[in-house]
Amino acid sequence: MIELTTPVRNIKGVGPRNHEALAKRGVYTVEDLLYHLPFRYEDRLHPKPLTELVAGEIASVIAEVRGSVLLRTRSMPLFELTVGHGLQTLKAMWFRGTYLKDRFKPGEMVALYGKVEASRSQAGRFKMVQPQFEILPAPPADPSQDKDPLNTMLEVGRIVPVYESLGGTTASGARLGSKWTRRVIWQVLEQLEQGPALPEVLPIAMLRRLGLPSRLKALREAHFPPAGTQMEALQDFRTAALQRLVFEELFYLELGLELKRKRLRDREGTAFTTDDNVRSAIKQVLPFKPTAAQKRVLGEIVEDMRKPSPMRRLLQGDVGSGKTIVALQAALIAIENGYQAALMAPTEIRATQHYLSARRLLARSPRQYHVTLLTGSLDAAHKRQARSRIFRGEAELVIGTQALIQEKVDFVNLGLVIVDEQHRFGVRQRFTLMKKPGSADPDVLVMTATPIPRTLALTIYGDLEVSVIDELPPGRTPIETRRTTLEKSEQVWQFVRRQVEQKRQAYIVYPLIEGTRDDQPELDFPVDAAPEPEPVKARKGGKKAAIPFPEEKQPKPELRSAAQMFDELRAGALHGLRLGLLHGRLASDEKEIVMQQFQRGEIDVLVSTTVIEVGVDVPNATVMVIEHAERFGLAQMHQLRGRVGRGAARSYCILMTGGKVSPEAELRLDAMVRSQNGFELAELDLQQRGPGEFFGTRQAGTPDLRVASLSRDRKMLEIAKSEARALANGYLQDITETEREIVRRQLKDTWQRRYGLVEA
Numbered sequence: 001m002i003e004l005t006t007p008v009r010n011i012k013g014v015g016p017r018n019h020e021a022l023a024k025r026g027v028y029t030v031e032d033l034l035y036h037l038p039f040r041y042e043d044r045l046h047p048k049p050l051t052e053l054v055a056g057e058i059a060s061v062i063a064e065v066r067g068s069v070l071l072r073t074r075s076m077p078l079f080e081l082t083v084g085h086g087l088q089t090l091k092a093m094w095f096r097g098t099y100l101k102d103r104f105k106p107g108e109m110v111a112l113y114g115k116v117e118a119s120r121s122q123a124g125r126f127k128m129v130q131p132q133f134e135i136l137p138a139p140p141a142d143p144s145q146d147k148d149p150l151n152t153m154l155e156v157g158r159i160v161p162v163y164e165s166l167g168g169t170t171a172s173g174a175r176l177g178s179k180w181t182r183r184v185i186w187q188v189l190e191q192l193e194q195g196p197a198l199p200e201v202l203p204i205a206m207l208r209r210l211g212l213p214s215r216l217k218a219l220r221e222a223h224f225p226p227a228g229t230q231m232e233a234l235q236d237f238r239t240a241a242l243q244r245l246v247f248e249e250l251f252y253l254e255l256g257l258e259l260k261r262k263r264l265r266d267r268e269g270t271a272f273t274t275d276d277n278v279r280s281a282i283k284q285v286l287p288f289k290p291t292a293a294q295k296r297v298l299g300e301i302v303e304d305m306r307k308p309s310p311m312r313r314l315l316q317g318d319v320g321s322g323k324t325i326v327a328l329q330a331a332l333i334a335i336e337n338g339y340q341a342a343l344m345a346p347t348e349i350r351a352t353q354h355y356l357s358a359r360r361l362l363a364r365s366p367r368q369y370h371v372t373l374l375t376g377s378l379d380a381a382h383k384r385q386a387r388s389r390i391f392r393g394e395a396e397l398v399i400g401t402q403a404l405i406q407e408k409v410d411f412v413n414l415g416l417v418i419v420d421e422q423h424r425f426g427v428r429q430r431f432t433l434m435k436k437p438g439s440a441d442p443d444v445l446v447m448t449a450t451p452i453p454r455t456l457a458l459t460i461y462g463d464l465e466v467s468v469i470d471e472l473p474p475g476r477t478p479i480e481t482r483r484t485t486l487e488k489s490e491q492v493w494q495f496v497r498r499q500v501e502q503k504r505q506a507y508i509v510y511p512l513i514e515g516t517r518d519d520q521p522e523l524d525f526p527v528d529a530a531p532e533p534e535p536v537k538a539r540k541g542g543k544k545a546a547i548p549f550p551e552e553k554q555p556k557p558e559l560r561s562a563a564q565m566f567d568e569l570r571a572g573a574l575h576g577l578r579l580g581l582l583h584g585r586l587a588s589d590e591k592e593i594v595m596q597q598f599q600r601g602e603i604d605v606l607v608s609t610t611v612i613e614v615g616v617d618v619p620n621a622t623v624m625v626i627e628h629a630e631r632f633g634l635a636q637m638h639q640l641r642g643r644v645g646r647g648a649a650r651s652y653c654i655l656m657t658g659g660k661v662s663p664e665a666e667l668r669l670d671a672m673v674r675s676q677n678g679f680e681l682a683e684l685d686l687q688q689r690g691p692g693e694f695f696g697t698r699q700a701g702t703p704d705l706r707v708a709s710l711s712r713d714r715k716m717l718e719i720a721k722s723e724a725r726a727l728a729n730g731y732l733q734d735i736t737e738t739e740r741e742i743v744r745r746q747l748k749d750t751w752q753r754r755y756g757l758v759e760a
Contacts (some may be wrong), residue, residue, distance in 0.1 A: 001195040002188065006403050013184045018176060019436055021167040030188055033217050035604035038161035041234045042113050045227055050088040055118040063090060065108045070101050083110060091127040109136040128700050134178065148253040149648045154182045159225045185223050192216060201746045202248060208721060210247065216242035220686045237712060246708045250720035252750045258728040269310035269441045270339065270415050274302055278336045284365040293471035294322050301330050301445065311443035316452060317469030318678040319642025320476060323447050327418045328358060330445055335369065336397045339415025342398045344423045348375045349591055353617065355399045371423045374400035377589065419446045434516035450635050452682060479645040479653050481673045486658040492625060493573035499623050500604045504649065506623035508607045509640055511631045512561035513583045559628055566607040574605055582608040612638060612643060619647035631657035634685035637672055664688055687711040
């Protein structure tokens with residue numbers, strides 16, 4: 001008999017041939033295989049009759065193969081399949097479908113799933129472009145003699161699960177596709193149902209309260225939904241079976257985070273005092289009257305810092321909301337209590353700007369504060385001096401990059417750690433700084449200008465309390481955002497020139513430094529689905545144009561780069577203006593020189609890559625031009641737009657697109673024009689890119705959810721969080737000690753094996 005812990009290589013049909021391929025997909029055990037859920041379902045119990053198809057709907061059809069042809073069109077090979085029922089027929093078309101040439105035989109039954117479109121050449125007829133397909137097994141002449149009834153039982157006459165390929169091949173060389181996965185999972189479930197009862201990992205009372213089925217029933221119905229299950233509920237993951245599996249995953253994720261928070265509350269930190277002297281020190285350095293949101297957030301931070309347990313707080317605020325001022329006030333509380341504060345920034349440009357800004361603000365106080373900068377580009381002598389000041393406690397506020405977490409950097413009494421733009425580091429690095437020698441358990445304040453949807457914050461930053469600055473300082477004017485195309489670039493350059501004539505400055509941002517995208521980590525291409533090719537139009541007479549094989553690859557539209565356009569604009573459209581070039585390959589001192597020139601107004605137009613996304617503050621800049629805007633993520637475009645609008649003058653963001661724009665990019669661009677609400681844009685970005693790619697690169701510490709979706713399952717996440725908190729804090733009285741022990745064991749396995757998130 002098999003169990004959930006049985007290695008997949010021991011499953012019939014897998015064996016040593018495929019267990020390595022499955023391991024690459026994270027499938028090691030029977031449990032892992034069962035949690036490889038279908039990504040969609042096809043209704044082969046009640047497939048759509050061809051006579052009832054409606055243009056624009058997504059449908060499953062089962063029909064007989066009538067014929068096929070490989071057409072040689074002017075732009076690409078086109079494979080066309082004709083299927084039918086009686087007199088009614090449907091055409092299915094695949095672009096570049098040479099590989100399908102000998103796949104279908106007349107008389108075979110085939111299942112098709114895709115979008116129904118009206119035929120342009122035959123009134124009342126329909127077609128599917130690029131549909132999913134599966135050739136169905138022929139029913140045996142005598143069902144009683146069928147040696148393998150699964151051939152028909154799993155493929156027709158039911159709601160059929162469709163799976164992503166697990167890699168590997170069968171003995172005959174076929175891929176481990178949906179048909180193979182269905183058979184193996186069916187057999188595994190059959191064996192589990194015939195063996196001992198599957199251990200339940202959620203308390204029975206909790207399941208009853210939430211109306212969720214047992215684990216085995218949920219797995220069975222998630223893979224093989226019973227007749228009568230609503231297709232819409234399946235596709236939206238709203239059946240009781242799927243909701244049970246979603247809840248289970250989110251419950252253990254949130255339980256682990258809740259226990260981390262609970263352990264943290266029991267640890268010893270520093271209880272800072274905020275007497276009249278501290279309040280006076282804070283007021284002396286404020287350059288303006290704080291907003292109500294800044295006051296509220298500072299109050300939340302102060303309340304945490306007064307507690308004897310270490311603070312763990314996430315400070316969210318849109319671009320320009322004044323997070324840095326609040327963080328500096330928190331640093332002053334630590335310093336006035338006799339402790340050191342450290343601020344870790346993602347780039348040297350950002351660290352230097354924080355350093356200069358902190359010195360300027362602290363200079364408003366009659367007390368002399370000692371601020372030290374430590375970055376990788378400092379020469380050896382200056383690094384030694386900085387480390388010495390930190391070690392002796394002479395440096396009260398230390399600002400730097402990842403150089404702060406090097407082994408040679410030791411603090412005397414580190415009381416507060418501030419991490420700027422946390423997502424650019426990865427969660428482990430802030431814990432390295434927190435555990436520096438000379439520091440017990442410092443308070444931690446994590447800042448981000450990337451608005452994070454609540455669902456994502458509950459997972460990535462689940463060990464932190466959250467504060468949000470949701471109000472911009474007075475005097476900030478809304479930024480007017482417009483869309484245009486590269487064909488109209490001359491009008492854009494004329495507009496930039498007029499702004500410069502009014503003594504304003506502008507940014508022009510490109511996705512590339514130079515040449516191709518190779519070796520350019522700054523580039524943040526969202527992974528969009530490529531636009532589908534246009535249907536091939538027939539010539540008069542109904543025949544399609546033919547070209548000889550092999551087909552030539554279509555050239556991709558060329559991306560304009562910062563280095564190329566800097567030279568081109570300086571010599572052409574923006575000739576006579578003072579242009580600067582800034583990108584990640586420049587040496588740190590070169591970047592600093594260019595930045596300072598732009599801040600002093602010695603550069604009119606800064607041509608740049610996304611290196612300016614975080615941390616260049618020039619109130620006189622009123623224009624942000626983003627070329628190839630279709631290539632940028634929403635969060636990144638929003639960050640770039642936030643570089644302007646920092647003064648009282650009216651500001652503009654111009655999104656220029658080139659070549660074909662995918663449907664996903666259209667959504668992003670339209671959202672940018674429509675909204676300046678960073679949290680609204682972040683929600684769309686999360687839906688499009690998923691949690692793993694939300695920040696442009698895979699976030700270290702992002703949970704690898706295999707069932708739940710943070711954008712889809714928000715309501716269930718809140719329920720899971722509530723149940724986890726109640727269990728962790730002993731509020732649930734209807735759970736037995738045996739069940740608590742099962743939950744503890746399951747959590748340990750889940751947490752260590754699957755998540756391994758942050759340490760508390």
